[in-house]
Amino acid sequence: MKNIFKYLFIIIFLNIFYIQVSFSEDLLNKKIITFEEILEQPDNLQLNLLYAKQQEKIEKFKNVIATLERLNLLYPSNYDIKLYLLSILIRNDSKDRALEVFNDLSEDPNLTNDIRIYIEKLINDYQKRIAEAEKEKNKKTFLSIDFSLSGNEHSNVAGVSKSNTFYLNDAVSQYASSEIRDDTTLNKGINTTLVRQIDDTLSVILKAGLNSTEQNRGIAEENDLVSSSLILNKSLGNKVLSPYIVYSRPNYRTQNDANTKIVGMSGRYLINSNNNVNFGFSFSENKFDLTSTFTSANDKNNDTYSGNIAYQKILNDKNLLNISLFGRDVVANKNYNSYDGYGYSFSYSRILPIGVVKFEKSFDQNKYKASDSFYNSSIVRDDLTIKSSVSINGSLSQIPFLKFIDKDRSFFYSLKYLETNTNSNMLNYDTIKENITYSITKRVNF
Incomplete structure (x- = not known):
């Protein structure tokens, strides 16, 4: 029985370590933004972006997408919001809406070459992933x-x-x-x-x-x-x-x-x-x-x-x-x-x-x-x-x-x-x- 305590200690230590890492990451968000605050200040860009980040972290992607879609309407010239929205849509396999945002960005004449190259690579990689997923789905x-x-x-x-x-x-x-x-x-x-x-x-x-x-x-x-x-x-x-x-x-x-x-x-x-x-x-x-x-x-x-x-x-x-x-x-x-x-x-x-x-x-x-x-x-x-x-x-x-x-x-x-x-x-x-x-x-x- 002498060795069991050593290995139990390792198991407990690793679990505590993981919890401490997660806890430390949570402290980075000094304040938890509530939905009520968003309703009070729906056009506050920084507040809404912080809320979206917090919702993304806990994997409530519907809230993230809804927030970014609203910000996209309020700030149609903000490419950072569009790119953030596009990345979230791709992560959640919202194929049709992702392509709409991509086309919207592509047709903008004020888009810089660097951003255009970036989003084209992003969407091409996504389309390849969709094709591979379909192939894997049909794989026997x-x-x-x-x-x-x-x-x-x-x-x-x-x-x-x-x-x-x-x-x-x-x-x-x-x-x-x-x-x-x-x-x-x-x-x-x-x-x-x-x-x-x-x-x-x-x-x-x-x-x-x-x-x-x-x-x-x-x-x-x-x-x-x-x-x-x-x-x-x-x-x-x-x-x-x-x-x-x-x-x-x-x-x-x-x-x-x-x-x-x-x-x-x-x-x-x-x-x-x-x-x-x-x-x-x-x-x-x-x-x-x-x-x-x-x-x-x-x-x-x-x-x-x-x-x-x-x-x-x-x-x-x-x-x-x-x-x-x-x-x-x-x-x-x-x-x-x-x-x-x-x-x-x-x-x-x-x-x-x-x-x-x-x-x-x-x-x-x-x-x-x-x-x-x-x-x-x-x-x-x-x-x-x-x-x-x-x-x-x-x-x-x-x-x-x-x-x-x-x-x-x-x-x-x-x-x-x-x-x-x-x-x-x-x-x-x-x-x-x-x-x-x-x-x-x-x-x-x-």
Whole structure:
């Protein structure tokens, strides 16, 4: 738990910093101009312009446009007002009125060459943007590539038990003093997403990725992971159904490899704008490679049947509450690897200026179906795993002093602390682990 306070402090500090920057900017407007003052002095140029600026800052563009239109009538020879009005109309995609103001300026014989060149460039750029927006609107296929780099700080990467002991052939043994506990893994990945919009209610998503994990002190977690998935999204009124298939294969340096195939369905039922129910079920097949090194690898081969249902509620557009129930049935080649699992989780998410912060707690009970004589022939394993996490994620553009790096909002960050506390009647699995994960992702859209 020692590291969670450090990262919580970072989250709180960044949020306070953002608020202070915004507060400092507000102080620049020493006086808030009210609409009543505008009604009293409708021809006061400075007062009306300050009112327009203040309304622009809080994004009440209808008030800005109305004010500038009135000033344009009162001061028809003031090019600054016309240019300000033109820029606001362009920002709000008021195409017809923007072209009218542009033509009005263009036909003025007293217009200087510098201003004429400026407004022509402004309107040409706007027309290009309109054409690109129309093209994007009619676009049916979207492709993006994510380049990611992440680190994971493990407090107990080897899974050493709380008592520092474990069962082996019915006897209790001690872990070696050289057992690696604290360690860091580094993951580099490239993942592609292809989306094809069939119509307004149906889309197809194809994903493929390659991720490589390297470990600092040990090698047990090092692997190359190949993954792919195919997803259909279908909207049916207030329901969304998403059938999917997934294939993944990790290539471990020192562990046996496996092929995982998953077929499933996830869905969402929209009760209203603030309440919805999510659900899902899946079947997965896990087959481990039998080799001369791993001669009993297929003992872990299993089929897994799982399902979940969750209720989500949105509060004040910035808060999300989630309650989830889940269960699974794992049927393995050997009964001591088979188990029934069930549990529940609670989470709370809030939108902050710098990203979305999330707190989550889950309880997961797994009851195995037979004892494993390799460890202890008289104990049938029974685990209760409690996970507690706090995370924040967003784009670098949301962080004030990093905006210059992410002008096109294509860089994303995440930071997460996770404590996993497993209470098991089998010493080997009675563990506690802490993980701190941090990542940065660059997205390229085509």
